Structures are given as C-alpha cells and as structure tokens.
Amino acid sequence: MKPIIEVKNIGKKYDITHQRGGYLTLRDVLTSIFKNPFSFLKTKTKQIIGLETKEEFWALKDINFSVQKGEVIGIIGHNGAGKSTLLKILSQITPPTTGEIKIHGRVGSLLEVGTGFHPELTGRENIFLNGAILGMKKKEIAKKFDEIVEFADIGKFLDTPVKYYSSGMYVRLAFSVAAHMETDILIVDEVLAVGDAEFQKKCLGKMEEITKQQGRTVLFVSHNLNSIKELCKKTILIENGQIKAFNITDKILDIYNENNNKIIENKSQIEFENNNKNKDFIFKKIWINKEYGATTNMILHNQDFDINVEMEIFKESWPLEISLTIKNSNGVNVTSTSLSDSEGGKVYVFKRGLYKTVTKIKGDFLIPDTYTIRLYAHEKGVQDIDIRDDAIRFKIIDAGSTMHSYGEASTYWSCVFSNANWEIQELK
Amino acid sequence: METPTTIIKPKKLFSFSDLKEIWEYRELLYFFTWRDLKVRYKQTAIGVLWAVFQPFITMVVFTVFFGGLLKISSDGVPYPIFVYTGLLFWQFFSGALSDTSNVMIANQAIITKVYFPRLILPISTVITKFIDFGIASIILVGMMFYYGYAPRLVGLFILPLLLVITFMASVGLGLFLASINVKYRDVRYALPFFIQILMFVTPVIYPAGIAGKYSWILALNPMMGVIQSARAALLGTTVLNWLLVFISLVATFILMLFGIYMFKKTERYFADII
Structure with a gap:
C-alpha cells in the first residue's frame, strides 16, 4: 500500500545569528557597521565570494520515514531534540532546508489549543473563527457545532466573550473545536497536557475514538510516555535532530529509558x-x-x-x-x-x-x-x-x-x- | 472524496498555485476580516461612528485652517467637499498601510502555530479598511447633495478603477512594509512619520495643479492620480486626465509586484524569526 506520508531526507538548518534572542533593529546593523567598518567589509566580501564559514545549526538532519494510512505514530525525544521542528515542517509552518515530504490527504495540525481565539469574541464566534483557522469550512463547522458545544460542556456561556471564561472552560472549548476537525491526518503536539484530570481523560478518550474507530492517521508528540504507550502502536525516537529509532512503541520506550539511565551513571x-x-x-x-x-x-x-x-x-x-x-x-x-x-x-x-x-x-x-x-x-x-x-x-x-x-x-x-x-x- | 496531495519542500519564490491557494482559503479571509471588524469597536461608546468621525473632524479642521485662513485654492469647488474627497481616499490608503505593516506581528501567535497562505492577513486588513471607506463615504454623498454636485457618468465608471488602484497600492506597499517589519521593527517608528510626509506630497489639502508641468513626477505616487481623478470625476474640478490614471495604474502594478516579491521572499522565515 502507498504510504499516506512520505518523508525523504528532511533537514532544517538555522543560522545561529537568526537564533539570537529579541529582534534586530536597523540601528544594531548600522552601529555594527560604524563600530567596525573593517570587519564588516571583511565578512561581507567573504559572504560574496563564498568563503565565509557561517555558524550553522542543523535542527533536523536526514529524516526519513513513512506512515501508512490509519497508523498512530508517537514521537518522543528530549527537549531540543527536534520534535517541534519536525512538526512545524509537517504542518507547513516553516519550510525544510532540504528534502521533500509527500502527504496524501488533508492535514490538520494542532500545535496548540485555541490558536487564534480572540478574547473579545464569544464562545460561539470563536468556534467559527478557530475552526476556520484550523482549516475547516464554514459548513463543516456549522454541521459539527452542536457536538462541539456539547463536548466542551460550556452550556449557557456560549454567548459570553471568552475573556470571561475560566481557564478550564477556555481550554475545553479550544480542544473541542480541534477534536472535531475532519482531516485525514492529524498532527498533535502535547495538547493533552491541559485541563483538569477529568477533561484530560475525556481528551484521551476522544483521541482513541479518532484513531481506533475513525481510522485516521495521527502523529502525536508528547512527553507523557503513558499516553504515548496507550495511543500509539509505533513510535519515533528523535535525538539530536536525527531519528534514533522507529519501531513498536514498547521497544522504543525501552531504548529511551535505557538512554536515560546511561546519562545518570556519568553525571551526578x-x-x-x-x-x-x-x-x-x-x-x-x-x-x-x-x-x-x-x-x-x-x-x-x-x-x-x-x-x-x-x-x-x-x-x-x-x-x-x-x-x-x-x-x-x-x-x-x-x-x-x-x-x-x-x-x-x-x-x-x-x-x-x-x-x-x-x-x-x-x-x-x-x-x-x-x-x-x-x-x-x-x-x-x-x-x-x-x-x-x-x-x-x-x-x-x-x-x-x-x-x-x-x-x-x-x-x-x-x-x-x-x-x-x-x-x-x-x-x- | 478526492484526497489532495501536499508536497512540502524548500520554498520557491512565487508560483500561480499561490493564487489558487488563496482562493481555497477565501473563507478564512472572510473570517479574519469579520474578526477585525467585530473586535475593533468593542468597548467603545460610539463604535462604528469612529469610521466617520475621523475623516469628518479632520475635514472640519482642515477647512478652517487651510481653506478659511490660508485660502488654499480648491479648483473652484467648496473647500470642505474638496478636502473631504481627498481625505477619504487618503485615509483609506494610509490606514491600510499602517495596519498591514503591523499585521504579521499582531498575528504572530497564529503564524507560528498554523499554516495558511500568509498573504491572506494583509489582504484582509486592507478589506477592513475598505469597509471603513465605504462607511465614511456616506458623508461625501451627503455633502454632494448639500452642495448640489452630481457625479459625471464617466465618474461612476472610473470610481471602481480608482478604488482598485488604491487597494493595490496599499496592498503592495503594505506587503513590503510588513516583510521588513518582521525583521526590523524600525518600521513601527518610521511609518507614522513617513505617512505624514507622504500626505504633504499628495494633493490632499491642495489641488494637484500646484506642481504645474511637473505634476507627472508627482503622478508616480499613485495616490496623486487617484485623488485628482476622483475630484475630476465627482466634482468636475478639472478634466479627467487619462494619462495620469494610466501612470498611477502602472506605478501601482509595479509597486504590488515588488511588494509580493518581498513578502514571498521573507515569508519563508517569518515563523522562525518573528
């Protein structure tokens, strides 16, 4: 069977200078020219003749994998390993530097719940706005509207601006909209780490329904190894921007934990x-x-x-x-x-x-x-x-x-x- | 159901599939515009009246000082209606410019989390301003009745064209500013000042005839052609100068291509550096 997602040789490079905190102002650039006109000229000429050794950082390198339709794939790795960068590339937020990804089907990505929620708008209005931002059609949202409201359990506050919502209600509504996206492929980043325990359970249940009953393809990043274990059959382990292993979840978790233990022995x-x-x-x-x-x-x-x-x-x-x-x-x-x-x-x-x-x-x-x-x-x-x-x-x-x-x-x-x-x- | 195929790879600069994509996302365009209109006048006492107030009060002040005290010529029509016609287009343009330059930053939370064609944001901003323009032009209609001016037939035809020029000019320059603003926040400080200067080289408060035979140089500023032609068409101040309209149109077109080029070029790393 043809895979639904094919990832070939994906790499993402950042220039370290881009990564510096804050933002550049023209003044910074100008003062650096005036302070050090000579070195500025030198780097410029180096850049032009291509001799410059720019400081590069590959957040991802040589990423290859493919996903079959209906598979639920977990992605784990330490902070900074490159998981989020991979998700951002898959959801087209930032383009890769090298390689190519082929995706057959509609993609919905959930890197955060409540993206684009506007505090001044009511719950009802935000359902439509957020849905549209996530790529749903107006008709689709209207069809699912009752379900969304019911799942979110916000009842009589539907027509209240969300700035008056409790944080729990806010998150419930946000997750509910996202959970009702009808895309073939769903990319999810750690959104289950929100809400109270009861709602988290409900979310996990919804995730299970999405994956098991509807047979949709899901990529799921989480730090919570329990939910990875529960939801995903196969898991990708990313380390230092590369795929360290891609296998049945249990095996990956073993490798992951073993790695952790190794670090322990060395450093107290x-x-x-x-x-x-x-x-x-x-x-x-x-x-x-x-x-x-x-x-x-x-x-x-x-x-x-x-x-x-x-x-x-x-x-x-x-x-x-x-x-x-x-x-x-x-x-x-x-x-x-x-x-x-x-x-x-x-x-x-x-x-x-x-x-x-x-x-x-x-x-x-x-x-x-x-x-x-x-x-x-x-x-x-x-x-x-x-x-x-x-x-x-x-x-x-x-x-x-x-x-x-x-x-x-x-x-x-x-x-x-x-x-x-x-x-x-x-x-x- | 057909399943669309997406291919993600290092980005090219511009292709026509971009236009198709914007069309596919037209509902989002609608929602962004709707959101901006809805949210803008929340918690204000007089709400949408602000869209009328701003140009109206400016008109009154300008009429007192420039028309009354300085006696600036107005091509034979009453100064209030003369300056209001100019202001209407000018405020559409300048408002759209300052809002689009900031639109990527204002929506940074969405940009870093969800994919959609980025061009939608600046376009929706200009549409929002266009709606303000529509509301504020009610005053103009009123004034035309009051002073007894009827638009020429040709005026009704050329008006949409003038609006398209204004629209494209603000999108073009706005895109350019928006892309610089993502990297250099200097735009925020430079723009109000720049807009002010630009207003004085645009015939908003004075007639374009002031420049004499050099007026074609000023015509490179698309807003000059727009404002002068609007006055000619609606109030009959001068004969409609088709050459001027044409120069404006070409200048705008170049401006827009340039804006889109800059925007697409920086779009690639918006999410990384914003």
Missing part, C-alpha cells in the same frame, strides 16, 4: 552552560547528595536527600522566586516546590552575589523510578528569568519498599508513597 553534578538570555542571572550548577553524605544521583527510597543549586546574581535588590519541579519517567510532574515555601510565601530579595539553595527532600516520598528536575528562576507572575529543563537526573532505588512487588508497573499506579495507614475490622 551538572554545570550549566552560561547561555541565559537574561544577563543578570545564571544558574551555575546543580547536584544531589544523600543527607550528610556524598554527591550522588542514586538515592535509596527511604533516604533523605538534598538538591543543591548554585546561582549567581548581578543585580541589586531583586525579588526572585527559585522553583523546581520533579518529573518522573512517564513525564508526570510529581511535585513542585519553591524557595518562598519555606519563607511563609515571602519572596526572597536577592543582592548581587553567589548563592546556593538547598532543597531537602524527605525519604519515603518518591517511589522508585528515574526522575528529572526542572529548575527555574522567575519574577513571580511577571516573567521567567532562567529555565533549565531536565537539569539533572536521579534515580530512586528500591530498598524493599511497599512498591517492590509491583515492579515496573508501580509507576503506572503511583507517583509517591501514600504512607497511609490501613485498618481492617472483621464485622461478622
């Missing part, structure tokens, strides 16, 4: 590259140690441990919140904690200097699994200052816990130890 302390856009703040390093013990990233499940973070600040009297999130191997955020938690909610005001924070985590809390830490400094509710995803990995090792008997399945049922007490009474 991570020193960050100094690449933060905000020049007033840098995270310098992170390491974990057993309480009163050595630096390690293997912790026994009943052992207390410390997460240490070193950072440097170049600004006076700066109220900053330092937070960290612990994520398990399924991509579930198990817990988040912040510096202000221990200060009664008061945000610490930093001065210029070098700081170290120690976060003490109790034993008998995280169940045996592999975890990563996301580290972030932010001005609370204003802006993020520095974010380090997957800053460090560590492993909680089972030293005969209650989870022991469940083995691999334990992370499916739990994230943390409940430490609950059970009682039983014989009633008769």
Whole structure:
C-alpha cells in the first residue's frame, strides 16, 4: 500500500545569528557597521565570494520515514531534540532546508489549543473563527457545532466573550473545536497536557475514538510516555535532530529509558552552560547528595536527600522566586516546590552575589523510578528569568519498599508513597 | 472524496498555485476580516461612528485652517467637499498601510502555530479598511447633495478603477512594509512619520495643479492620480486626465509586484524569526 506520508531526507538548518534572542533593529546593523567598518567589509566580501564559514545549526538532519494510512505514530525525544521542528515542517509552518515530504490527504495540525481565539469574541464566534483557522469550512463547522458545544460542556456561556471564561472552560472549548476537525491526518503536539484530570481523560478518550474507530492517521508528540504507550502502536525516537529509532512503541520506550539511565551513571553534578538570555542571572550548577553524605544521583527510597543549586546574581535588590519541579519517567510532574515555601510565601530579595539553595527532600516520598528536575528562576507572575529543563537526573532505588512487588508497573499506579495507614475490622 | 496531495519542500519564490491557494482559503479571509471588524469597536461608546468621525473632524479642521485662513485654492469647488474627497481616499490608503505593516506581528501567535497562505492577513486588513471607506463615504454623498454636485457618468465608471488602484497600492506597499517589519521593527517608528510626509506630497489639502508641468513626477505616487481623478470625476474640478490614471495604474502594478516579491521572499522565515 502507498504510504499516506512520505518523508525523504528532511533537514532544517538555522543560522545561529537568526537564533539570537529579541529582534534586530536597523540601528544594531548600522552601529555594527560604524563600530567596525573593517570587519564588516571583511565578512561581507567573504559572504560574496563564498568563503565565509557561517555558524550553522542543523535542527533536523536526514529524516526519513513513512506512515501508512490509519497508523498512530508517537514521537518522543528530549527537549531540543527536534520534535517541534519536525512538526512545524509537517504542518507547513516553516519550510525544510532540504528534502521533500509527500502527504496524501488533508492535514490538520494542532500545535496548540485555541490558536487564534480572540478574547473579545464569544464562545460561539470563536468556534467559527478557530475552526476556520484550523482549516475547516464554514459548513463543516456549522454541521459539527452542536457536538462541539456539547463536548466542551460550556452550556449557557456560549454567548459570553471568552475573556470571561475560566481557564478550564477556555481550554475545553479550544480542544473541542480541534477534536472535531475532519482531516485525514492529524498532527498533535502535547495538547493533552491541559485541563483538569477529568477533561484530560475525556481528551484521551476522544483521541482513541479518532484513531481506533475513525481510522485516521495521527502523529502525536508528547512527553507523557503513558499516553504515548496507550495511543500509539509505533513510535519515533528523535535525538539530536536525527531519528534514533522507529519501531513498536514498547521497544522504543525501552531504548529511551535505557538512554536515560546511561546519562545518570556519568553525571551526578551538572554545570550549566552560561547561555541565559537574561544577563543578570545564571544558574551555575546543580547536584544531589544523600543527607550528610556524598554527591550522588542514586538515592535509596527511604533516604533523605538534598538538591543543591548554585546561582549567581548581578543585580541589586531583586525579588526572585527559585522553583523546581520533579518529573518522573512517564513525564508526570510529581511535585513542585519553591524557595518562598519555606519563607511563609515571602519572596526572597536577592543582592548581587553567589548563592546556593538547598532543597531537602524527605525519604519515603518518591517511589522508585528515574526522575528529572526542572529548575527555574522567575519574577513571580511577571516573567521567567532562567529555565533549565531536565537539569539533572536521579534515580530512586528500591530498598524493599511497599512498591517492590509491583515492579515496573508501580509507576503506572503511583507517583509517591501514600504512607497511609490501613485498618481492617472483621464485622461478622 | 478526492484526497489532495501536499508536497512540502524548500520554498520557491512565487508560483500561480499561490493564487489558487488563496482562493481555497477565501473563507478564512472572510473570517479574519469579520474578526477585525467585530473586535475593533468593542468597548467603545460610539463604535462604528469612529469610521466617520475621523475623516469628518479632520475635514472640519482642515477647512478652517487651510481653506478659511490660508485660502488654499480648491479648483473652484467648496473647500470642505474638496478636502473631504481627498481625505477619504487618503485615509483609506494610509490606514491600510499602517495596519498591514503591523499585521504579521499582531498575528504572530497564529503564524507560528498554523499554516495558511500568509498573504491572506494583509489582504484582509486592507478589506477592513475598505469597509471603513465605504462607511465614511456616506458623508461625501451627503455633502454632494448639500452642495448640489452630481457625479459625471464617466465618474461612476472610473470610481471602481480608482478604488482598485488604491487597494493595490496599499496592498503592495503594505506587503513590503510588513516583510521588513518582521525583521526590523524600525518600521513601527518610521511609518507614522513617513505617512505624514507622504500626505504633504499628495494633493490632499491642495489641488494637484500646484506642481504645474511637473505634476507627472508627482503622478508616480499613485495616490496623486487617484485623488485628482476622483475630484475630476465627482466634482468636475478639472478634466479627467487619462494619462495620469494610466501612470498611477502602472506605478501601482509595479509597486504590488515588488511588494509580493518581498513578502514571498521573507515569508519563508517569518515563523522562525518573528
């Protein structure tokens, strides 16, 4: 059978200069000419005669794969591996630098829920606007309208501007419009990570209906390995812009987890590259140690441990919140904690200097699994200052816990130890 | 049902399938225009009346200062109706220009998440402005009744052509500015100033005859031909100069091709650098 999607030799190159944060102004260009007319001329001539060695970065290289009709393909990989770039190319948002993709059928892409929602418009109006932006015809939307409203469960707020919606309602409506697209191929990026637990379940159900009953082709990117496992038969693992493996989902997940474990053994302390856009703040390093013990990233499940973070600040009297999130191997955020938690909610005001924070985590809390830490400094509710995803990995090792008997399945049922007490009474 | 085949590869500059694609997405064009009209006057007290107010008040002020105090010639017709005709076209053009130059940035959230022919955004902006033009021209009709002017028959024929020229000129220049603006935000600061200068070299507040025999140079500015011809056709200020219309048309056409070329050239990396 002819594949519905054929991807051949796709590559995407970025010039590093394009990637610099912020935007260029003519003034920047002009001042660089005046400051350094000589070097400007030199690079220009080099460019013209083609000698220049431009700094290039291949976000994707040599991507080849094909998808059959009705297949549901998961795409996983670490942050920055190139998943999003691949999706953007597949959805024609940005063109590839090399290669060609052939797609037979209508494509709907869902890189975000609620794209183009306008806060001033009512729910009803936004259904039509959003639908049109996603590529639906007006007639199609009108036909599906009742279904969309019912699925979103927004009832009497249909004619209220969405700026008055709760964030839950907003997301439900947005997902609902997207879920009713009738395209042959659906490209989905992590949208299930929204809404409350109940709605997430509903979304997963809808996804299953789309894939299993309607037989549509879906490409699905997610960090949540559980939903990948549930929805996708086959999965692509992307690493450093290349396809590392493309196989049955279970096999891919094994490879993925094995890779993660490899990284653990080598690094028990991570020193960050100094690449933060905000020049007033840098995270310098992170390491974990057993309480009163050595630096390690293997912790026994009943052992207390410390997460240490070193950072440097170049600004006076700066109220900053330092937070960290612990994520398990399924991509579930198990817990988040912040510096202000221990200060009664008061945000610490930093001065210029070098700081170290120690976060003490109790034993008998995280169940045996592999975890990563996301580290972030932010001005609370204003802006993020520095974010380090997957800053460090560590492993909680089972030293005969209650989870022991469940083995691999334990992370499916739990994230943390409940430490609950059970009682039983014989009633008769 | 037929299944369309999409081929994604490194982009070429321009092909005629682009036009076909815009046609396929005409509903989206409609929705963008509808959204802009709907949203624009939300939370305003007098709403759509703003479309009339702006040119009207400007007309009053100009009439007092330029017509009354400075006594600028108006080719023998009352100054208010003279300047209003000019303003009507001018504000359509300048409004469309400043809005299109910013349209890619204003819609950046959509551009980076969904594919559609990008050309739709600037076009829908100009259509929105065109609707404003339609509303504001009610005043002109009223004034024509009041001062007792009837348009010539030829005027009714040439008016659509003049509108097409204005439309194309704003799309062309707008596309050019929009593509620069994606990379260099200087446009935001330079444009208001540029528009102001441009208004003074366009015969909005004075008759085009001022330039004498050099008026053909000014005619390279398409808006000059448009405004002068509109006055000739509606008010009979001068004889309709077909050569002028022709120059405007050609200049506009070149402007538009240039705008589309620039836009298509930068379109490739819009989503990457916006």
